[in-house]
Amino acid sequence: MRQLLLKTQIVDVTLRDGGYRNNFAFSPEYAVEHVQRLYEAGVDYVEVGYRNGSVLPIENIGMTGLCTAQYLALLHEAAPHLKLVVIAHVKNIKASDVRELADCGVNLLRLCVNSNLDETLSMAEVAKSCGMNVSLNIVRVSSIGTEQLEQMVSKIEAHKKLLDVVYLADSNGNLNPAHLARLMATVRNGTTLRIGYHAHDNIGLAMANTITAIRQGATYVDASLLGMGKGIGNLRLEQWIAYCRSEGFEKYSLESVLRAIKRLRSDPMFVQEDHEYEVDMLCGSLNLPFTERKGVVERLSTQSAKHVEEASAPALSFSGYGAPSLVGRLGS
Template sequence: MVINLDVTLRDGGYRNNFDFPLDYARHHVRESVAAGMEWIEIGYRNGSFKPRPDIGRTGLGADDYIRALAEVVPPEHLCMIVHPKNITEDDLPRMYEAGARMVRFCLPSGAPEAGLALLARAVDLGFTTTVNITRVSQLDGRRLAELAAMSGDSGADVVYLADSNGSMLPREVSRLVTLVRSVTDAAIGLHAHNNLGLALANAIAAVEAGATWIDSSVLGMGKGPGNLVTEQWLAYLGRRGSTEGHDLGRILALAHRMEGEFAEAAPSLPLPDLVLGHFDLSVEERAKLPQGRISDAFSAARELTATGAR
């Protein structure tokens, strides 16, 4: 059984500075749950990894925002994501009281201890928990295995492989899912980005290798070229005979409304993001690429990769 998690209101926020009106956010969670999505990630708590000026409500995840969404869908569908450096232990009980029932931790690979301590606290409070291991395409396999094992030992229900750079191939996804399954009893998830147009193929490969949690966003709205497209993913599940509980028509209607209300939601593949995916560079490296001619950006990205300056 695949557990589907909608990341539109959070990852899609990178396109519109997390500025989703409350009325739309309430509509989105209601329709997404009605369409059969098990969990809805409604935002960051206290900001993304790097501070952003004038960040909107789905980038702050305030208590009153969580409560407003918990009024229209059961809390058992509501999820928040955090960078451990942005929160304290006090944030966790406040999020739970407001109505969130899952918390996801973006785990820094170099210094995971503080995040794992917060994870253990979240487990004690009754949260369903996931650890998102970011930029797995750049992690040594041994280090990935260590982080996955530590996450499981700290109580994570799910260990997510986040293809943050959108650079992975299906065979690589399959190999990493198999590796992580060998070191933890936690469920395995995939958070795919679509720089190379492989998000759908990678999600299929992940499930075939044993992953059971998959992230997606409506219209693929997300950082850079976006995420696995929810509509495509549900259509694929339907073609393979796994339609029970999913209403593709309802998700398509939600996508139509999004497309009409948010110009930033339109599917897009900016050429610099394709270059980043090709060279397995993070979105932060985009600022190092020359503006203007894409051929100059391509050459600069190749030089960054060759020198290891990424």
């Protein structure tokens, strides 16, 4: 396993995925300290936010939901050798946004993709022409069938000169190792691009799935401090680094990450969100995207979990963005 881990890179997603818990309202002071501390911990990439918002409009979205040039310049100055990552939904950005990200020193642009592959590839071409590394993040991958994934990967492979990485993002937190291994095989057999994995821990499998992804050929791993991310959250960065050390891979400083955790916990914008734990568990178990949370919340308030499961059964075949209504908190 150590030999496999030696090839892997960590992408911290705290400022981005963690933003779902605080309306993306991390302070500039925190963001600066965050990138410095994670660089010192040896983390390879830090994703610093969304460009121009998430998949759905969010009222009064904060700094890490917009990634303005001013914000990026601040971070670049604070940690000049850190590889900064920005993620975007193509519907939210124009070519001029991509060029500005490149001018601000963003190393890796990640583009969310699900059913909008053609327009996403067009934007990838812009990013590549600006000299950026480009990743296609296939979101809600647990809802994509094998045949559909094969078709996507085939098209991605045909455009591989525009790309560096293809990600499987378990946005719903639904995958188990066996399912993930099948998806990984499909991607690995269809493309020579590097592969990344983004875990959500809704059913407690973020660590197991990430280890599976590495064994199946992934070389990019997403994680966040304390797992701070949408819903139950992501793979915990500190646990992943501790795991790496247990396998004899000691590139990362656990001590530095633990100091970063202490700083995060003391920040007023840190949100240890667990008051909707039951909803997130069910969403993960039922493979429901965040857009279905409203219904789950309502049903949970009046029915037993078994009834919720029965009532939500059709959503298992969910494949689009669905209704944009949100209840309780923000999500992606």
